[in-house]
Amino acid sequence: MTREDLLEKLKLSRPAVTVVGLGGAGCNITTWISDKKLAGGKIIGANTDANHLNSMTRADKVMLLGEKLCKGHGCGGYPERGAQAANENLAEIKEELKGTNLLFLVAGLGGGSGTGAIPVFAAVGREVGALTIACVTIPFTIEMTRREKAREAIKSLAENCDSIVVIDNSKLREVAGNLPLKEALSVANALVGSFVKNITDTITQPSLVNLDYADLRAVMERGGISSIGIGEGDGATRVEKAVSQALATPLLDITDISTAYGVLIHIVGGEDMTLEEVAIAGEQIMDKIPNTKRVIWGAKVDPGLAGRVRVMAVITGVTCPFLSGIPKPVAAPAPTIPKEVAKPLRQAMEHMVEALPQETISRAAVFSREK
Numbered sequence: 001m002t003r004e005d006l007l008e009k010l011k012l013s014r015p016a017v018t019v020v021g022l023g024g025a026g027c028n029i030t031t032w033i034s035d036k037k038l039a040g041g042k043i044i045g046a047n048t049d050a051n052h053l054n055s056m057t058r059a060d061k062v063m064l065l066g067e068k069l070c071k072g073h074g075c076g077g078y079p080e081r082g083a084q085a086a087n088e089n090l091a092e093i094k095e096e097l098k099g100t101n102l103l104f105l106v107a108g109l110g111g112g113s114g115t116g117a118i119p120v121f122a123a124v125g126r127e128v129g130a131l132t133i134a135c136v137t138i139p140f141t142i143e144m145t146r147r148e149k150a151r152e153a154i155k156s157l158a159e160n161c162d163s164i165v166v167i168d169n170s171k172l173r174e175v176a177g178n179l180p181l182k183e184a185l186s187v188a189n190a191l192v193g194s195f196v197k198n199i200t201d202t203i204t205q206p207s208l209v210n211l212d213y214a215d216l217r218a219v220m221e222r223g224g225i226s227s228i229g230i231g232e233g234d235g236a237t238r239v240e241k242a243v244s245q246a247l248a249t250p251l252l253d254i255t256d257i258s259t260a261y262g263v264l265i266h267i268v269g270g271e272d273m274t275l276e277e278v279a280i281a282g283e284q285i286m287d288k289i290p291n292t293k294r295v296i297w298g299a300k301v302d303p304g305l306a307g308r309v310r311v312m313a314v315i316t317g318v319t320c321p322f323l324s325g326i327p328k329p330v331a332a333p334a335p336t337i338p339k340e341v342a343k344p345l346r347q348a349m350e351h352m353v354e355a356l357p358q359e360t361i362s363r364a365a366v367f368s369r370e371k
Contacts, residue, residue: 015203015213016042016099016101017041017042017203017204019041020045021046022114024052024111025114026105026118027053027056027059029108036197038197040204042060044061048065048075049072049074049113065089077111079116079153083120085113086117086120090120093121097121103133104196105136107136108137109139116153119153122134131213133161133163135192136157136164138166140170162222165227166227167192172251188251191251216264216296218294219262220264223261223317224261225316228315229245229246229251229313230310231310232309238309239311242267246313247313247315253320257289257315259317259318260317262315263315263316264296265297265314267298267300268310269309270301270303272307273299273301278297285297
């Protein structure tokens with residue numbers, strides 16, 4: 001086989017990735033992803049509000065949902081109208097998602113357009129055979145009506161999504177409560193955006209972090225409800241600190257983390273991060289989540305993180321009181337997140353995905369272990 005033949009096969013084997021931002025919040029998040037220069041994926045912005053959609057100048061494709069029904073004015077916060085609007089564009093949606101292997105659906109639930117349209121897009125994703133991952137935020141606890149809409153949307157999504165990564169805005173107070181309002185609310189955008197970009201870069205640019213599509217499917221396929229946690233550590237036990245924080249402070253109230261189906265860990269450290277430290281991280285995860293079926297983690301070296309380690313943990317197959325209606329057992333108070341981690345969280349998350357095409361990654365290490 002010639003090198004040209006190999007390169008051609010490599011090109012054909014690369015999974016097709018599509019990221020769809022739905023509604024106002026979803027489109028805002030995909031704009032964040034576009035600004036970070038997503039590699040190897042197509043970005044679509046879809047909304048019933050024509051004015052907001054017009055601001056999606058960096059998307060590869062914009063889709064005005066329900067032009068006949070909503071006439072470009074939005075759907076007034078009614079999810080049923082959002083669903084009807086998406087169904088009006090069903091043929092166009094199927095055409096745009098044709099051939100997609102990995103589909104990210106991004107939305108802020110509780111309103112009308114994103115809440116109503118995301119189950120329609122998920123059903124098409126299932127129809128075309130894509131690994132479909134919804135990344136959504138849910139409203140604050142005091143927004144009772146909006147939270148109920150979000151709950152119903154997630155239940156509908158569960159019928160067609162492989163995994164639903166949920167971030168509860170109320171939990172953001174634990175990591176961003178002291179930030180100015182605008183910056184605190186943007187933490188969710190940064191978290192969802194960095195998760196989508198990290199995963200997309202991971203499977204389309206194996207030289208950066210050598211995880212592949214098969215690994216991702218093993219963890220996320222039929223993963224159910226998933227949560228994200230973030231941690232950062234320094235000193236002699238920095239990896240242990242970062243992993244413990246990431247697992248102890250998920251941005252969704254979880255009934256029992258030990259029952260999780262799978263865990264996807266993304267580790268970034270300075271030039272001094274060792275292979276032994278990464279191996280210890282994996283062992284620690286197995287100890288904390290003993291019943292998990294699949295743990296996958298990768299490590300990337302970033303010279304800008306000298307002396308520190310940053311970890312993002314995606315925990316799949318969990319149960320949460322928000323959906324189950326079963327109150328979480330009273331437990332010991334959650335560990336306090338150090339100010340040096342909480343205060344710069346948004347900047348830290350953005351830094352994780354600032355790698356430009358010309359940046360050189362010194363080392364990359366990946367491990368996979370199945371019980």
